[in-house]
Amino acid sequence: MIVIIRGPQLEHDLVNHGIRQSILVEALVAAAGFFDLSAREKLKFKSSDVYNPYGTRRASKTGLTRSSFGGFSSSIMHIPWTPGSIHGPTTRLTTVNCYPPCPEPNTALGLPPHSDYSCLTIVLQNSTDFEILDTEDGGNWTVVPEIRGTLQVHVGDHFEVLSNGIYKSAVHRATLNSESTRISIASLHSLGMDDKMEAAAELVDEQNPRRYRESSFKDFLDFLASDDIVDGKRFIDTLRA
Numbered sequence: 001m002i003v004i005i006r007g008p009q010l011e012h013d014l015v016n017h018g019i020r021q022s023i024l025v026e027a028l029v030a031a032a033g034f035f036d037l038s039a040r041e042k043l044k045f046k047s048s049d050v051y052n053p054y055g056t057r058r059a060s061k062t063g064l065t066r067s068s069f070g071g072f073s074s075s076i077m078h079i080p081w082t083p084g085s086i087h088g089p090t091t092r093l094t095t096v097n098c099y100p101p102c103p104e105p106n107t108a109l110g111l112p113p114h115s116d117y118s119c120l121t122i123v124l125q126n127s128t129d130f131e132i133l134d135t136e137d138g139g140n141w142t143v144v145p146e147i148r149g150t151l152q153v154h155v156g157d158h159f160e161v162l163s164n165g166i167y168k169s170a171v172h173r174a175t176l177n178s179e180s181t182r183i184s185i186a187s188l189h190s191l192g193m194d195d196k197m198e199a200a201a202e203l204v205d206e207q208n209p210r211r212y213r214e215s216s217f218k219d220f221l222d223f224l225a226s227d228d229i230v231d232g233k234r235f236i237d238t239l240r241a
């Protein structure tokens with residue numbers, strides 16, 4: 001897989017990923033099949049453990065309606081950085097999300113605004129309703145289109161830290177629609193669980209001091225266990241130097 005990020009764009013459509021269309025479709029169908037199980041069956045998997053989560057969220061204050069499950073795996077990440085580079089085993093957190101149709105989509109959200117604590121997040125979705133905040137454009141929400149065969153890539157907090165703030169992590173949210181169930185599979189790619197991410201040394205000097213404290217993915221999970229993204233808190237805000 002090759003991801004080339006040329007400028008601080010909000011989101012990137014990845015087409016050269018090499019994954020067959022039939023596999024992308026099968027992944028979405030399998031995910032939908034899980035959420036179609038009876039509530040009783042799904043309850044067997046219920047877990048609020050941030051390391052192995054499954055749950056349904058219905059918060060009346062924000063009207064959130066999302067069911068999701070997630071799991072960790074490991075892969076190799078290579079980020080050619082100029083100068084310097086990152087290469088090594090990573091943590092990959094995959095969340096599979098289901099947003100049922102909502103009779104009043106304008107009064108509720110699927111997932112509140114947040115940024116991901118990842119280097120890069122790759123999203124596969126079966127419909128639109130995924131929006132990214134365009135801070136340059138007066139804070140407007142931009143809808144990410146669902147384009148057959150593409151994966152969407154956006155920058156996470158880890159990349160903002162690595163670039164010492166040159167790249168900003170994408171604040172995004174999931175909206176709802178009244179017609180159909182939306183399924184998404186988001187893959188958050190980060191360094192190893194205990195590896196500390198910090199700004200690339202080449203990007204730090206007297207004019208550009210280190211803007212963030214170092215932290216690991218595990219530090220983020222500990223934050224998540226005590227602070228809920230529903231409250232609008234961002235882990236990266238706790239890292240600013």
Ligand SMILES: O=C(O)CCC(=O)C(=O)O
Nearest residue numbers: 095097123130174184186
């Ligand atoms: O449902 C989506 O497309 C977004 C999911 C997401 O932002 C996340 O799991 O962090």
Ligand SMILES: [Fe+2]
Nearest residue numbers: 114115116172
């Ligand atoms: Fe996210």
